[in-house]
Amino acid sequence: MAAVESLVVIGAGHAAGQLVACLAQDGFAGAITLVGDEPHPPYQRPPLSKKFLAGEMDADRLYLKPAAFYDKYGAKLLLGRRVTRIDRQARTAVLEDGSQLEYSALVIATGSRPRRLALPGAELDGVFYLRGIDDVMTIRGRFAAGKSLVVVGGGYIGLELAAVAVRQGLRVSVLEQAPRLMARGVGAIVSRFYERLHREEGVVLHTGAAVLGFEGRNAVEHVVCGNDRVVADIVVIGAGAVPNVELAQEAGLTVENGIVVNERCLTGDPAIYAIGDCTNQFHPLFDRRLRFESVHNALEQARMVAAAICGRALPAIQVPWFWSDQYDVKLQMAGLPDKHTESVVRGNPDHGRCFSVFYLADGALIAVEAVNRAADFMMSKVLIAERAHVDRAKLADERVAVKDSRLV
Ligand SMILES: Cc1cc2nc3c(=O)[nH]c(=O)nc-3n(C[C@H](O)[C@H](O)[C@H](O)COP(=O)(O)OP(=O)(O)OC[C@H]3O[C@@H](n4cnc5c(N)ncnc54)[C@H](O)[C@@H]3O)c2cc1C
Incomplete structure (x- = not known):
């Protein structure tokens, strides 16, 4: 592959930030531009539902690298800007103001977004999702001892949030549709343990709970769950994530539960890579294609692309791993x-x-x-x-x- 002169990265999240770090390490000499629709430079999300939510970690510590790092390596950050189209013929990424960025290689690192629930009352004030720094600032601002928090979804993000909130004196209920907690992520033994753990800590848990909507006059007051109404001052919905694949799809790239990439994270277009939550990649250890939503995957795929761009040998495939901190x-x-x-x-x-x-x-x-x-x-x-x-x-x-x- 010819040397990459101008690299454009869509998304300025964990995978994108790690990619710049890897490229810097590998001595990449081309121009790098990161376009991110959040106002923040690349940051880590795991603390958002853990220490940062609990107020035990400053925002500065979330950032993967200080601003000076990007300056030093000549990586341009276009923050608060959104790419709306990829023109594969012209090799440009088109921004919402119509401006265009030419690329010799493009990396799609658009991540995933919370799955929204199209339920009555979901737009009421007090109903939130948790994905970014700004979400945490809003949710944290509503936390106060004695308030009722209802978490819709007993996955790891909802449960981490429940753990922080109950320790801060909120009355916390978790409503999970499945018969057990974290059912998509862990086996039944571990689910059972987490049910015991949260009950010991004072969280009220309902599994097999179908949330039908939210009620309130100016702001949310109740969550409608079957025939019950659960009192709520704050609701946080943690109902999984969907990959941000629309740009790739509209550009004609193959998308099947994520942007399909090869072992170098290359899409069907030899000039376009994709990394992180938005991808679906064959994993030799499991002999099938998989889509991971994990820091480990974002870091590994960033390494793969840096190696591919710099003409280095690909890093060895690793066993995927994940963690969750609760109490x-x-x-x-x-x-x-x-x-x-x-x-x-x-x-x-x-x-x-x-x-x-x-x-x-x-x-x-x-x-x-x-x-x-x-x-x-x-x-x-x-x-x-x-x-x-x-x-x-x-x-x-x-x-x-x-x-x-x-x-x-
Ligand atoms: C609350 C929370 C807790 C988590 N905890 C853990 C954990 O404990 N362990 C773990 O392994 N993983 C955890 N994760 C998952 C982990 O954070 C993700 O897997 C990781 O952030 C993926 O990195 P990414 O770069 O693919 O996506 P992201 O970090 O989401 O970055 C993608 C960026 O692209 C932006 N973007 C999207 N479309 C466009 C566009 N068209 N133009 C410009 N910008 C765009 C997005 O807004 C976002 O800023 C957690 C996630 C959350 C939300």
């Missing part, structure tokens, strides 16, 4: 459990706050969910990458290190 509990997950044929538990999920669940397929370790067990998580990641066969009894035995369960 004093760190959940760390690696691999994908959906194809497991059996599971092994280490520790007691029904007592205390420390255990791991291992998922095996035909004797090989394929995934782990570790609750306050960083060492289990770290060692499992290595075994999962190796597709190592493991001794089930040793895996279950807390006295044996996870790495020593490997069968040789």
Whole structure:
């Protein structure tokens, strides 16, 4: 591939910020322009539902790099600006004011957005979604001890928010449509543990709860749930995310639950890459295409594109991983459990706050969910990458290190 002279990145989020950092490290000499529709330089979102929401972290610490970093590497940030069209023939990204940015390579890093619920009353004041810094500032401004917060959706973002709020003295209810919490992300044992954890901390949980709408005169007062009305001063909806793929779709690129990219994160157009939450990529470890919404994926794909652009060898594919912090509990997950044929538990999920669940397929370790067990998580990641066969009894035995369960 000819040297890239002008690189345009659509989106200035986690993946985009990491891409600039990787390109700088690799000595990329071309011009870089990042266009982001938020007013902020690239920042990390995980603290938004954790320490930043709790007021335990300053906004400055959210930013991936200080402004001076982008200046130093000649990366231009166009913030508060939106790309509305990609012209593949002319190789330009068109902004909403009609101005055009020429590119020799384009990276789509548009992320994902909260899934909006088209329910009656969803537009009432006091009903929020949580995706960016500005959302947190608004939500946090409404927090006050004694107020009633209803979280719609028992996924990790909703539950992290519930944990922060209940610790700040709010009355918190979580309404989850599925029969169990975090059903899309974790297995039933871990879901059950989180139900116990949140109840112990004072959160009111309803699973199998169908939210029908929101009521209130000037602002939200109730959430309508089946035949019940749950009192609410604040509602936060955490009902999953949808990838921002419209630009790619309108430009004629292949989109199937995310922008389809190859192992270099290249789309069907040799001048257009895509990275982060908006992508769908084949994962050799799982032998299928997947779309991840995780920091690890954003970082890995940024590395892949930097390597591809700079003509370096691609980084080795890693086991995907994710984490969630709720109260004093760190959940760390690696691999994908959906194809497991059996599971092994280490520790007691029904007592205390420390255990791991291992998922095996035909004797090989394929995934782990570790609750306050960083060492289990770290060692499992290595075994999962190796597709190592493991001794089930040793895996279950807390006295044996996870790495020593490997069968040789
Ligand atoms: C509250 C919260 C908590 C999270 N916690 C965790 C966690 O604990 N662990 C974990 O691994 N992951 C977590 N995630 C997920 C993680 O933050 C994302 O996977 C990551 O941000 C993806 O990076 P990205 O660059 O693909 O997308 P983003 O960081 O979302 O960046 C995309 C940017 O592109 C902008 N954009 C979109 N369209 C356009 C356009 N047309 N023109 C210009 N700009 C555009 C968007 O507004 C956004 O600023 C969390 C996410 C949220 C919201």
